[in-house]
Amino acid sequence: MNKNIKSQLQSIMLQQIETQMQSLETALKSIEESKRNETKSSAGDKFETGRAMMQREQDKMEAQKSQLMITKNHLRQISPYKECVHGEIGALISTDKGDYYISVGMGKLIIDGKFYYAISPDAPLSKLMINKKVGEQVSFRDRKFQILVVQ
Numbered sequence: 001m002n003k004n005i006k007s008q009l010q011s012i013m014l015q016q017i018e019t020q021m022q023s024l025e026t027a028l029k030s031i032e033e034s035k036r037n038e039t040k041s042s043a044g045d046k047f048e049t050g051r052a053m054m055q056r057e058q059d060k061m062e063a064q065k066s067q068l069m070i071t072k073n074h075l076r077q078i079s080p081y082k083e084c085v086h087g088e089i090g091a092l093i094s095t096d097k098g099d100y101y102i103s104v105g106m107g108k109l110i111i112d113g114k115f116y117y118a119i120s121p122d123a124p125l126s127k128l129m130i131n132k133k134v135g136e137q138v139s140f141r142d143r144k145f146q147i148l149v150v151q
Helices: 005-037 044-076 124-129
Strands: 092-095 098-102 107-111 114-119 137-140 143-150
Touching: 005 044, 005 092, 005 107, 005 114, 098 124, 124 137, 124 143
Parallel strands: 098 114
Antiparallel strands: 092 098, 092 143, 107 114, 137 143
């Protein structure tokens, strides 16, 4: 397995986070603009309901943005150059069922046509892989995963 894969995975993950944050920023600016341009009409309740809905949406987006920042900070704390000999945060584990990067939960990523799964250390499969070494296996949802490589 390519030693540079973890670095490439982290780069892709950070790019995805940045893209999501930019989208949220754009949407937040749009809401702010809408709130500024909203004028109070004679239908006062309709105005207040519209503002309340915009505020709820804004609060939801701010929470998403905050969660993305937390995810980004967690990811940055993981060294892609650390060599792992067993399952742990930062380990890339190849099994007979797929390749899993224990880092942050971002799902399926593709590098050179190959699938990798970025999973959180809190994910059930990660918890089973923690402290496991090459040659060991774990059972998850009635499936057995044979650990082939840990790096």
